[in-house]
Amino acid sequence: MSVAAAEEIDALRDSVNRFMESEVNPFMNDIEKSGEFPRGLVKKAGDLGFYGAVFPESVGGSAMGYVAAATVSEELARNDVRFAACNNQQGSTCPQCIYMAGTKEQVMKYVPPLLAGETIGMMSLTEAGGGSDALGAMKTTATRDGDVYRLNGSKMWASMANETDVGILLAKTDPDAGAKGVSAFIVEPKKYPGFEARPIEMHGLSKALRTNAVFLDDFVVPVENRLGEEGDGFKIVMRALQPGRVTVAAKALGVARACYEDAVQYANERVLRGQPIGRFQMIQSEIAEMAVAIEASRSLVYEVARLMDADQPSNRMAAIAKYHASQTAKLCADKAQQIFGGYGLALEYRVSWLKSYADLFFTGEGTANVQKIVIAEDALGYKVADRHHGRTGLRDPAKDDIAAEA
Numbered sequence: 203m204s205v206a207a208a209e210e211i212d213a214l215r216d217s218v219n220r221f222m223e224s225e226v227n228p229f230m231n232d233i234e235k236s237g238e239f240p241r242g243l244v245k246k247a248g249d250l251g252f253y254g255a256v257f258p259e260s261v262g263g264s265a266m267g268y269v270a271a272a273t274v275s276e277e278l279a280r281n282d283v284r285f286a287a288c289n290n291q292q293g294s295t296c297p298q299c300i301y302m303a304g305t306k307e308q309v310m311k312y313v314p315p316l317l318a319g320e321t322i323g324m325m326s327l328t329e330a331g332g333g334s335d336a337l338g339a340m341k342t343t344a345t346r347d348g349d350v351y352r353l354n355g356s357k358m359w360a361s362m363a364n365e366t367d368v369g370i371l372l373a374k375t376d377p378d379a380g381a382k383g384v385s386a387f388i389v390e391p392k393k394y395p396g397f398e399a400r401p402i403e404m405h406g407l408s409k410a411l412r413t414n415a416v417f418l419d420d421f422v423v424p425v426e427n428r429l430g431e432e433g434d435g436f437k438i439v440m441r442a443l444q445p446g447r448v449t450v451a452a453k454a455l456g457v458a459r460a461c462y463e464d465a466v467q468y469a470n471e472r473v474l475r476g477q478p479i480g481r482f483q484m485i486q487s488e489i490a491e492m493a494v495a496i497e498a499s500r501s502l503v504y505e506v507a508r509l510m511d512a513d514q515p516s517n518r519m520a521a522i523a524k525y526h527a528s529q530t531a532k533l534c535a536d537k538a539q540q541i542f543g544g545y546g547l548a549l550e551y552r553v554s555w556l557k558s559y560a561d562l563f564f565t566g567e568g569t570a571n572v573q574k575i576v577i578a579e580d581a582l583g584y585k586v587a588d589r590h591h592g593r594t595g596l597r598d599p600a601k602d603d604i605a606a607e608a
Contacts, residue, residue, distance in 0.1 A: 205511045206266040214255075214266070215273050221250060222281035230282045237409045239365045241322070244288060248319020252278070253293030256445065257301065257599050262314035267600075268445065268507040272452040276503075279456025280463075283559045284408040286453055288323075290567070291362050291369075292316055294449045296323035298442040299370045299386060302596040303430040306607050312368050312388060324369030324389075326360040326416055327439055337381055337436060342418060344373035344385060351375075351387065351428070353396070353421040363399035363414035366391055371416075371423075372439060375432045386435035388427040396421030406558025441594050446567045447520045448510065451503045451527040454563040458499065458531045461538035461556050462492045468551075469541055479541070488537040495530040502526050513600060515588035518580050525573035531560035 206214070226243060233240050247253065255270035257263025264270070271293065278286035290296070297316045301309055315321040329339050342355025353373050363369070369389045376383030391397035396419045401412040429438055466489060469480035479485050502523040509516040535557040539546030546553050564570050580587040597604065 206270045210266065211269060211273055214270055215277055217250060218252060218274055218277040219281065221247065221252075222278065222285075226282055226285050230284060233410050234284065234408060239322075239362075239410055240285070241365075243285065244292065244322065245319040248292065248317060253289070253297075253319060254317040255293065257293075257297065257313065257317060258604065260604055261301065261309060261599075262317045263599070268448060268510040269504060271445075271449055272503055272507045275449040275452035276456040276459070279453040279559075280459045281456075283453065283457050283460070283556065284411060286456070287408055287411040288362055289453065290446055290449055291323035291325060291366075292319060295325045295439075295442045295446040295567075296368070296370050298445060298599070299325070299429060299438050300388060301599050301604070302441060302594075303386065303434060303438045304388070306604060308388060308427075308429070309604050316368060321367035322362055322365045324360055324363050324366035324371075325439075325442075326357045326363060326369060326371040326389075328357065328359050330356060330358045330415075337384065340372065340374055340384065342371075342373040343377060344375050344387065344423070346375070346425070349425050351423045351425065353387070353389075353418045353423060355418050357416040357418075359402075359413050360399065360416045361413045362411065363391070363416050364401055364412055366399075370429070370439070370442075372435050379433065381436040382433040384435040385432045386429035386438045387423045388429060389421070389423055390427070391421075394422040394424075404558070406555040407562065437594065438596065441590075441596055443567060444517055444520055445510065447524040447573075448503065448506050450563055450567040451499075451506070451520075451524040454524075454527040454531040454560070455496070455499050455503055457556055457559050457563065458492070458496050458527070458534040461531075461534035461553060461560070462489075462496055464551065464553055464556075465489065465492065465534075465538040465541045468545075485541060488541055492534045492537050495533055499523070499527040499530040511600070513592075513598075515591040517591065518577065518587035521568075521573040521576040521587060524568060525570055525577065528560075528564045528570055531563050535560035 251264045252274045254263035255266045258265050297313045300312050316323045344351040344353045371387050371389045374383050375385040398417040399414040401414050469485050470478050472479045506519045506523045538553045576587050579585040
């Protein structure tokens with residue numbers, strides 16, 4: 203991967219901000235009122251290359267690297283985190299799984315349209331009652347029936363499942379084999395019967411870009427849509443979640459910045475006793491704490507991205523960055539609401555729903571407590587976080603392995 207230079211990153215940041223300011227920010231509230239998924243805007247973002255930063259040009263990416271991907275995620279979320287909700291499905295976990303483990307035919311068929319925003323992606327791992335114990339709680343099964351698998355069971359928290367054209371779904375092909383009994387499938391819900399997605403009502407989250415419960419009733423998946431061999435699924439998805447944590451951490455950083463910027467503006471505009479409330483030391487204390495936390499999170503997020511661009515071990519640092527950035531988003535959302543007072547709960551101001559997204563990023567792509575376990579077990583010497591670096595046997599998008607294959 204030819205990692206982007208600093209001036210290219212600056213130009214990319216400007217490009218994202220121009221797109222959001224002209225194409226998304228003025229219209230997102232109306233989109234929310236209609237509840238209609240903004241496919242056209244996703245396509246425009248894809249045309250601009252926002253989803254392809256970590257993928258090679260051979261599949262429609264830009265090969266700019268993880269610093270670029272983090273930059274895109276941060277600025278999308280800072281402008282309007284509701285629209286940023288599909289970023290991982292289009293440019294991270296879903297296409298990463300396919301690129302890393304798919305055949306060349308699978309990669310070339312499915313990855314370029316996802317990066318271009320022509321198709322909508324999905325990642326479906328978690329099940330009801332499972333939470334972070336995705337493997338232990340998995341009850342969804344995939345049974346071979348000639349040239350197809352038939353999937354039965356249910357999933358939870360599947361973002362964009364009600365809109366998806368192409369997704370990754372995990373199911374057990376051997377329920378008694380533990381992690382080695384989990385397989386990954388490329389699913390196409392609009393082409394095959396047996397897939398139902400039901401949007402979940404979520405307080406403060408988007409009404410247009412939804413998370414869903416998924417129900418599978420003999421859902422058909424052709425054998426050629428299996429990713430890798432039977433039993434490879436857990437290895438594939440765990441590897442894909444690492445870059446996903448970086449982009450989610452960057453989105454949390456974007457939410458923190460949005461809360462901070464809104465709080466600073468409000469503190470300068472709101473007048474009490476003849477002066478802006480920003481003149482009061484209690485308000486200044488809150489602003490200062492937000493600023494410090496944001497700078498620390500920024501350093502961590504981009505340090506992980508640089509490590510990944512340099513093909514250095516980064517799983518431990520990804521856990522640290524994800525944990526810290528999610529904490530920062532919650533801290534900044536809480537403090538912004540305190541500065542806004544009662545207006546912090548009013549829909550007139552976006553801090554009211556930024557708070558909900560701060561809570562979401564505390565959980566998405568691995569909860570804060572899971573990240574702490576990874577960090578602590580590494581520190582105590584129980585389990586080295588970077589033990590699998592370079593030894594997964596999966597294709598690496600940073601090296602354009604697909605172009606070298608016959």
